[in-house]
Amino acid sequence: MKTTVVGSWHLASIYAAGLATLGHEVRLVARPEVTKGYERGEPPVHEPGLKEALAEYGGKGTWTFSDDIRDPANASEVCFLAEDVKVVPRGVDLDDFRKLFDAIASSKNFKIIPISSQMPIGTCRELQAAHPDVRVAYFPEFLRLGEGLARFLKPDYIVLGGDAGVTASVMPFFAGVDAPKFHVTLEEAEMAKHAANIFVALEVSFISELTKFSERFNVNLEKVGEILRHDARVGPKAYVLPGMGFSGETVERDIRVLLEKGRVLGIDLPLLSQIIPVNDEHNRFIERELKKRISNLTGSKIGFLGATYKPVTSTLRGSLFADLMMKLSGEGAEIRLFDPQVSDFQFLVQSPEEVFASADAVVISVGKKEFRDLDYQKLAGTMHSKVVIDAANLMSKDQARALGTDYISIGRGDL
Incomplete structure (x- = not known):
């Protein structure tokens, strides 16, 4: 199947490499300086397997590049929008993203735009209302830096928000991926992304709080964490081992997005409001x-x-x-x-x-x-x-x- 991916950093590079690995013909549209790097065999970020995928599928001609979204050669039914959004103190700044979405929707090159960029809940519905001539979906990513391509190809699950017609067009790209697949509304998909990141932050902050008892009582929380991971209510991959707190913007972004939504809507969020202060104190x-x-x-x-x-x-x-x-x-x-x-x-x-x-x-x-x-x-x-x-x-x-x-x-x- 033929598709287009739009974006200039980590997320788009993983999507393009992953879709090419799954056997699809991929056109990646990025900023000119990023496109030139790809053509030299140099992706914009280090990820295990990324350079190798670029060499293999770029060499075969099934992963090609463009720096102009309006180019008719980019046309395909489905365009995955995977531009990393700008993180700001209140969560995200969507001004540049909205301009990019407008350009994609106005190009007339695409019918369905699954968005994988980090969207505050309610945003995809707004974008759909502004561009009724295209169909908007939300396809949240659950990747991790350093494990991006591996997790794209073998995810824990796949979530797609949108109507039934969107599912019929987008899910076939992942027919070869063995993972539970959830078809939900736009808002449910957006909230699933927020919830996944914030739950990890809760786990990390919880174990960070317990480290305050470690020296007082000579407790090795690595042993406690391993015990917790054997509890079916917690799970074998839970973030309950001691260490530094979370960083890297993405987790904090989702917390700040919901706190800002809560402020605007008059919703009190006492638990969420304490996660970042707990983490900041621990990270000192x-x-x-x-x-x-x-x-x-x-x-x-x-x-x-x-x-x-x-x-x-x-x-x-x-x-x-x-x-x-x-x-x-x-x-x-x-x-x-x-x-x-x-x-x-x-x-x-x-x-x-x-x-x-x-x-x-x-x-x-x-x-x-x-x-x-x-x-x-x-x-x-x-x-x-x-x-x-x-x-x-x-x-x-x-x-x-x-x-x-x-x-x-x-x-x-x-x-």
Whole structure:
């Protein structure tokens, strides 16, 4: 089947690669600079399998590119709109998105527009009313940075909001995907996306609150979390293991969207209103622990292993670690960072050895596979003041005790 995907960053790249992998003929419409990158074999974001899919299906000619939505060569019955929307303090700014939707609908190249961009509840109905000549659907994405293509091809479920005719045209694109498929209204699909992200935030905030008891009672919450995951009411994949809070904009976006909707409609949302403050307070963990041990940051040397907010991605968008490094640098600290997925950040060095050498403290920010087998005992021996903050809870009890340092992890008592 032939289809068009519109978007210039993560979401569109995954949709185009995924649909091509499923055997469809895909035309990806993106900004000119992004299109040129694709043509060079360089997608705009790192994702496992994305470059390989681009090489294979771009080479076969089943994944092609355009930078002009009005080009008749882009025409197809179904156009997946997968542009990442702008995140702002109140949730999202849809001005640019609405202009893009207007351009797609006015091009007369498409009959059905399934939107996968992050939409506040009620938005798709508004877009349909503004453009009755096309049929709007909502096809929410449930992807994750670093697992995008894998989760597109093997999702937990598929949700499509719209009328029955939309389902008949869109669902055949996913005939080869073995997953429960839900056909619901536009508003139910929009709310499903909000609810999925916010429920994860609730789980993360819940376990973050419990970490306050960890040191007081020497409780290892990793063990508690594993117990909870065996409870059928919680589930084996629940976000109930201790660690840093959520970041990366997407989860917080959905909370802020519903809080703003509630404010406009006069709906009180006391539970939702506390999630972000709880998370923000918990995410100051690294800074608090550093400042307990380094009274004057001026001239101190602080190393970081990892800056991205997910282990297998290259983006620093919404990374609390990147923000923290900038803050500590502004307070006089010398920052050194090693992250094998990041190519452009001012504190980068070339190896873990450079991060640890003469450092007053080292923060293990992210549990990347490249960090799992490092000889931390040897690396710690090169430090000046031996403080290791394992915010990823990467080390075992034996590894931590062998360091000979002041070792701090999250929610694991004294190990």
